Amino acid sequence: MAGKMKKRWIALYTENEVGVLSKVSGLFSAKSYNLNSLTVGTTEHPDISRMTISVESDDVTFEQIKKQFNSMVEIIKVIDLTNVPIHMKEVLFAKIKQIGPEEKAEVFRIAETFSVKPVDIGTDAIILESTLTERKNDELVSILRKSFKHIDVTRGGAVAVEGISTSCR
Amino acid sequence: MEISGSALFVKALKEEGVDTVFAYPGGNNTDLLDELYKNPEIRVILPRHEQALIHEAEGYAEATNKPGVCLVTSGPGATNTVTGIADAHYDSVPLVIFTGQVSRPLIGNDAFQEVDIIGMTRQIVKFGSTVREREKLAERIKMAFHIANTGKKGPVILDIPKDVQTEMGASDYPKEIHMRSYRPPEGVHVGQLKKAFSLLQSAKKPLILSGHGVMMSGAEDILKAFAETMKIPVVTTILGNGAIPVGSPSFVGNAGMHGRYAANMAITHCDVLFSIGTRFNDRITGELSDFAKNAKIIHVDVDTASISRNVVVDIPVVADAKTALEKLQEWAKEPEGASLKELDDWRNTIASWEKEHPLSLSVKEGVDPKKVMEGIDEVFPDCIVTLDVGQHQMWATQFLPVKRERPVISSGGLGTMGFGFPAAIGAKAACPEKKVLAITGDGGFQMNMQEMATAVVSGLPVTVIILNNGYLGMVRQMQELFYDKRYEATSLCDEKGAYVPDFVKWAESYGVPALRVEEEKDIESALCKARESDGPFVIEFMIPSEINVLPMVKSGTPIDQMILE
Numbered sequence: 107m108a109g110k111m112k113k114r115w116i117a118l119y120t121e122n123e124v125g126v127l128s129k130v131s132g133l134f135s136a137k138s139y140n141l142n143s144l145t146v147g148t149t150e151h152p153d154i155s156r157m158t159i160s161v162e163s164d165d166v167t168f169e170q171i172k173k174q175f176n177s178m179v180e181i182i183k184v185i186d187l188t189n190v191p192i193h194m195k196e197v198l199f200a201k202i203k204q205i206g207p208e209e210k211a212e213v214f215r216i217a218e219t220f221s222v223k224p225v226d227i228g229t230d231a232i233i234l235e236s237t238l239t240e241r242k243n244d245e246l247v248s249i250l251r252k253s254f255k256h257i258d259v260t261r262g263g264a265v266a267v268e269g270i271s272t273s274c275r
Numbered sequence: 276m277e278i279s280g281s282a283l284f285v286k287a288l289k290e291e292g293v294d295t296v297f298a299y300p301g302g303n304n305t306d307l308l309d310e311l312y313k314n315p316e317i318r319v320i321l322p323r324h325e326q327a328l329i330h331e332a333e334g335y336a337e338a339t340n341k342p343g344v345c346l347v348t349s350g351p352g353a354t355n356t357v358t359g360i361a362d363a364h365y366d367s368v369p370l371v372i373f374t375g376q377v378s379r380p381l382i383g384n385d386a387f388q389e390v391d392i393i394g395m396t397r398q399i400v401k402f403g404s405t406v407r408e409r410e411k412l413a414e415r416i417k418m419a420f421h422i423a424n425t426g427k428k429g430p431v432i433l434d435i436p437k438d439v440q441t442e443m444g445a446s447d448y449p450k451e452i453h454m455r456s457y458r459p460p461e462g463v464h465v466g467q468l469k470k471a472f473s474l475l476q477s478a479k480k481p482l483i484l485s486g487h488g489v490m491m492s493g494a495e496d497i498l499k500a501f502a503e504t505m506k507i508p509v510v511t512t513i514l515g516n517g518a519i520p521v522g523s524p525s526f527v528g529n530a531g532m533h534g535r536y537a538a539n540m541a542i543t544h545c546d547v548l549f550s551i552g553t554r555f556n557d558r559i560t561g562e563l564s565d566f567a568k569n570a571k572i573i574h575v576d577v578d579t580a581s582i583s584r585n586v587v588v589d590i591p592v593v594a595d596a597k598t599a600l601e602k603l604q605e606w607a608k609e610p611e612g613a614s615l616k617e618l619d620d621w622r623n624t625i626a627s628w629e630k631e632h633p634l635s636l637s638v639k640e641g642v643d644p645k646k647v648m649e650g651i652d653e654v655f656p657d658c659i660v661t662l663d664v665g666q667h668q669m670w671a672t673q674f675l676p677v678k679r680e681r682p683v684i685s686s687g688g689l690g691t692m693g694f695g696f697p698a699a700i701g702a703k704a705a706c707p708e709k710k711v712l713a714i715t716g717d718g719g720f721q722m723n724m725q726e727m728a729t730a731v732v733s734g735l736p737v738t739v740i741i742l743n744n745g746y747l748g749m750v751r752q753m754q755e756l757f758y759d760k761r762y763e764a765t766s767l768c769d770e771k772g773a774y775v776p777d778f779v780k781w782a783e784s785y786g787v788p789a790l791r792v793e794e795e796k797d798i799e800s801a802l803c804k805a806r807e808s809d810g811p812f813v814i815e816f817m818i819p820s821e822i823n824v825l826p827m828v829k830s831g832t833p834i835d836q837m838i839l840e
C-alpha cells in the first residue's frame with residue numbers, strides 16, 4: 107500500500123530568511139523522514155532561495171513530505187522533480203592518497219572513463235573533480251573505493267533544474 | 276513622526292483590535308510593558324507563571340475566536356511558554372506570542388537570559404521569527420496576526436530584541452498584508468465535493484465523524500442541518516463534542532479510546548465514513564489497520580498535510596469545514612424509498628448497540644462523578660466549561676452534554692495537565708458576563724493552582740470543581756488494568772493516606788470560599804452556592820479513589836474491541 111522505497115527529488119523555493127533551512131531540515135528529523143541530501147543557494151531574486159532535496163521514501167511518505175512543505179509558511183513553491191525532465195549535477199572531489207606510479211595511471215584511466223578532471227596532483231596523491239549526476243558519482247566512488255585504499259571523498263549534494271527538451275538525472 | 280519600536284508594538288495591537296494582553300515582565304520586555312502602561316485601553320493580565328499565561332491566552336482565544344496575545348521576557352520567561360505553545364499548536368488555537376530578546380549585539384554571546392526561543396519552538400509554531408530590523412517590525416506583527424488567525428489556525432511567535440524595542444522608526448502599520456508564500460485555502464474544489472456527496476448518497480451505512488475543525492469554523496448548525504436532512508448519524512471526537520446536540524436524531528456520541536461502544540461500532544461497520552475537521556489521531560483510530568475497515572473514507576480538512584497522513588483516504592477535500600458543509604447542504608435531499616429503509620435499519624443498528632452498552636459508571640461509596648456532572652448540567656445550564664486532563668475529563672466528556680450555551684474548552688492533542696484552571700481564567704477575561712467553570716483533577720489542578728492569585732487579583736472569578744480521587748487517576752487506571760495494580764508514583768497522599776494539600780484551607784488563604792463535598796446529597800447545594808457567588812469558588816468533590824473510565828480501548832488495539840467493565 108505504501109509503495110516501495112525509492113529515491114525522489116524535490117525543489118523548493120523559499121523565503122531567503124534566517125531559520126528556513128533549519129525548519130526544512132528539522133522536518134526530516136521531527137517526522138523521521140530519510141534525507142539523502144539537501145543543497146541551497148539563492149536565485150535571481152536575492153530574497154528567494156532554492157533548495158534541491160533528495161529523499162529516500164515510499165509513495166505515501168513522499169506525499170506527506172510534499173504536503174508538509176506546502177503547508178510551511180516560509181515555502182513559496184514545492185516542485186516534485188521525481189518524474190519530470192531535469193538536469194542534475196553534483197560537485198564531487200575525490201582525493202586519492204598514498205599511491206605509486208602504477209596506481210596513478212589507474213586514476214587517470216578512471217578519470218578518463220568518467221570524464222572527470224584531475225585538478226591537483228602531488229608525488230603520491232591526486233585530486234579528481236567531478237560534476238556528474240549523483241548516480242554517476244555514486245559509481246565513481248564505488249570504483250575508487252574498490253581500487254584504492256586511501257581516499258577522501260567530499261560531495262556537495264545534487265542541484266537540479268527542470269529541463270526544457272532533454273533530461274539528465 | 277518617528278516612534279519607538281515599543282510604541283509601534285502597541286499601535287499595532289490597537290489596530291488589530293486587541294483588548295487584552297497576558298503579560299509577565301522581565302528585563303527584556305519592560306519597554307514594551309511601559310508602552311502598555313501608557314495605553315490603559317488595553318487590559319494587561321498578570322498571571323503567576325508563563326505556562327499558565329499561555330493557557331489563559333488559549334482560553335481567551337477559544338472563547339472569543341480572536342487570537343490570544345501574550346508577552347513574556349527572554350530566557351526563562353520564554354522557555355516557560357513552550358508547553359503552552361505546543362498545546363496551542365496541537366489544538367490549532369490562534370495565539371500571537373511576543374518574547375523579549377537580548378539586544379542584537381548580544382545575540383549569540385550566551386548573554387544573561389538569552390535563549391534561542393525561535394529555534395526551540397520551530398516545530399511547534401505555525402510561524403516564528405526574530406525581528407532583527409526595526410523597519411520590519413510593523414510588517415512582522417501584521418504577518419503574525421494574519422498567519423495565526425487564518426487557515427489552520429495556530430500559535431505564532433515573534434521575538435523582539437530589546438534594542439529594536441527602543442529604536443526609533445516609522446510609525447506606519449499596514450492595513451493588509453500579501454504573502455507570496457502563504458495562501459490559506461479559500462473555497463472548495465466543487466468537483467471533489469460532488470464526488471464525496473455522491474458517495475455519501477449511495478451509502479447504505481454512512482457515518483459522519485466530526486472534529487474540532489467543525490467547531491472552529493462555527494459549522495455546528497450547518498452540520499446538524501446536513502446530517503438531519505440526509506439522515507446520517509454523527510460521531511464526534513473529544514474536541515468535536517457538541518457539534519451535534521444530544522437530542523438530535525443524528526447524535527451518536529464520542530468515538531475513540533473512551534468513546535461510546537455504539538460510536539466505535541458504527542465506525543467499524545459503516546460503509547462510508549465522512550470525516551470532517553479531524554486528523555485521525557491515534558486516540559480516535561486505535562489500531563489503524565482495523566479502523567473503518569469496511570468503509571470508503573472522505574476527508575475534509577483545511578490542512579492538506581492532515582489528509583491521508585494517518586489513514587489513507589479515498590476522497591480528499593481541502594476546505595474549511597463550514598465552506599464545505601454549506602455547499603453540501605445545497606445539494607442535500609431527504610432520502611426516500613429503499614434508501615430511506617436502509618438508513619433506518621442502520622440507525623436502528625446503532626441504537627441497539629447503544630442499548631447493549633450505554634455509558635455507565637458504578638460507584639458504591641463516596642461521590643459519583645456522573646452525579647456531579649448531572650448536577651452541573653442542572654445548576655449551570657449556560658456557562659463556559661474548561662477541562663483538565665485525566666479521568667475527570669473523560670467523565671465530563673461522557674456525562675456533561677455540550678451545548679451551544681455551554682461550550683467546553685479542553686486540551687485535546689497534547690493532553691496537557693494544568694490546562695483547565697488557567698484556561699478558565701482566560702475564558703473569563705474574554706467573557707466576563709458568563710459563568711466559567713473549570714473541571715479539574717486533583718493532580719492537574721496542582722500543576723497551575725498558583726493562578727488562584729490571578730483570579731483573585733485580576734478580578735476573574737471562576738468556579739473550580741476538583742474531582743479528588745487522591746490519585747493521578749488516569750495513570751492509576753492503567754496500572755490497575757495492565758500492571759497488576761502496581762501503583763508507582765500515582766498516589767497523591769502521604770504515607771498515612773492523608774491528602775496534601777487541604778484544598779479548602781488553601782483556598783481560604785486566598786480569601787476564596789471553598790467546600791468539600793463527601794456525600795452525594797450535598798452535590799447540588801454546593802453547586803448552587805458556587806452559582807450564587809460572584810467571586811472565585813472552589814468545590815472539592817471526594818470521589819472514590821479507584822474507579823475507572825469505561826469503556827476503554829487499550830492503546831494499539833482495534834476500536835471495536837473495548838474493555839466494557
Ligand SMILES: Cc1ncc(C[n+]2csc(CCOP(=O)(O)OP(=O)(O)O)c2C)c(N)n1
Nearest residue numbers: 665666667692716717718719746747748749
Ligand atoms: C503535563 C502532563 N504530565 C503528565 C501527564 C500524564 N497524565 C495524563 S492524565 C494523568 C493523571 C491526572 O491526574 P488528575 O489530575 O488527578 O486527574 P484524574 O485522572 O485523577 O481525574 C497524568 C499523570 C499529562 N497528561 N500531562
Ligand SMILES: [Mg+2]
Nearest residue numbers: 716717746748
Ligand atoms: Mg486525580
